[in-house]
Amino acid sequence: MSVSKNTARATRVEEYLIKDEPYYEPVGQEIAVFEAAYRQQLPVLLKGPTGCGKTRFMQHMAWRLKRPLITVSCHDDLTATDLVGRYLITANETVWVDGPMARAVRTNAMLYLDEIVEARKDTTVVIHPLADDRRVLPIEKTGELLTAGPEFCLAISYNPGYQSVLKDLKQSTRQRFVAVEFNYPSAALEKKIVRRETGVDEAMAERLVKFAGMTRNLKGSGLDEGASTRLLVHAGKLMAAGIDPRTACRTAIAEALTDDPEMIAAVNELSSSLF
Numbered sequence: 001m002s003v004s005k006n007t008a009r010a011t012r013v014e015e016y017l018i019k020d021e022p023y024y025e026p027v028g029q030e031i032a033v034f035e036a037a038y039r040q041q042l043p044v045l046l047k048g049p050t051g052c053g054k055t056r057f058m059q060h061m062a063w064r065l066k067r068p069l070i071t072v073s074c075h076d077d078l079t080a081t082d083l084v085g086r087y088l089i090t091a092n093e094t095v096w097v098d099g100p101m102a103r104a105v106r107t108n109a110m111l112y113l114d115e116i117v118e119a120r121k122d123t124t125v126v127i128h129p130l131a132d133d134r135r136v137l138p139i140e141k142t143g144e145l146l147t148a149g150p151e152f153c154l155a156i157s158y159n160p161g162y163q164s165v166l167k168d169l170k171q172s173t174r175q176r177f178v179a180v181e182f183n184y185p186s187a188a189l190e191k192k193i194v195r196r197e198t199g200v201d202e203a204m205a206e207r208l209v210k211f212a213g214m215t216r217n218l219k220g221s222g223l224d225e226g227a228s229t230r231l232l233v234h235a236g237k238l239m240a241a242g243i244d245p246r247t248a249c250r251t252a253i254a255e256a257l258t259d260d261p262e263m264i265a266a267v268n269e270l271s272s273s274l275f
């Protein structure tokens with residue numbers, strides 16, 4: 001039985017290149033900060049609630065810096081092996097297959113670990129040697145030590161809003177990163193985003209943003225989170241496809257936010273005061 005390394009994937013890195021500019025509306029200094037961190041080879045932590053533009057920002061930065069973007073959505077079953085790689089046994093040989101992390105290092109890509117705290121605790125530790133000035137990835141199973149090139153870049157995202165010890169990022173992890181805070185954009189900017197992303201008119205975008213503000217005020221009094229920009233975009237897209245505004249808000253926003261019938265009724269009431 002022979003053992004070989006799967007390098008075929010490295011040649012297909014073009015698949016991860018983003019050709020057209022992803023629309024991203026800057027909210028503050030995040031583009032300049034990310035670029036500076038990239039040039040100084042510092043890893044970046046994107047903090048903020050779900051649906052506020054973190055993923056879109058990464059797509060935009062990958063396009064801007066002309067790097068392939070490899071994204072991993074972390075979940076509680078994600079092991080270090082899933083990230084680094086594993087041996088696969090086929091009919092007559094054992095093949096090493098890089099996981100997204102090894103692939104990203106080998107191809108000088110941008111590696112984005114989305115919702116890092118969802119991953120198992122032992123998984124987060126594998127990013128440590130890559131996230132400090134060593135910039136290496138030890139692959140125990142193959143005995144390799146990959147050194148990241150200057151163009152490799154590591155970014156992780158994290159939603160601090162869940163307020164649970166289990167979902168907290170360890171100091172030993174977070175203190176390796178430059179942290180960039182994301183939040184919902186200002187009303188004027190959010191209106192612009194909703195218009196651009198959905199095609200709804202100015203007045204409708206304004207009402208959607210107002211509605212979002214109302215739901216965000218309910219955070220902590222029945223809702224875990226208010227409506228994100230993503231949900232406004234969903235509602236706007238339904239409207240653009242001919243769904244009436246109240247139904248669009250109920251299905252894309254109220255029902256997406258909660259399963260509690262009383263809260264759904266409360267959110268629907270807010271929407272009927274506007275639409």
Ligand code: ADP
Pocket residue numbers: 023024025026027049050051052053054055056057185193197229230233
């Ligand atoms: P996150 O990764 O923070 O959960 P996303 O990046 O997926 O959120 O954002 C959800 C959607 O909201 C995007 O697909 C996009 O339509 C819109 N969006 C949010 N913020 C922005 C922004 N600053 N510029 C452009 N679109 C945005």
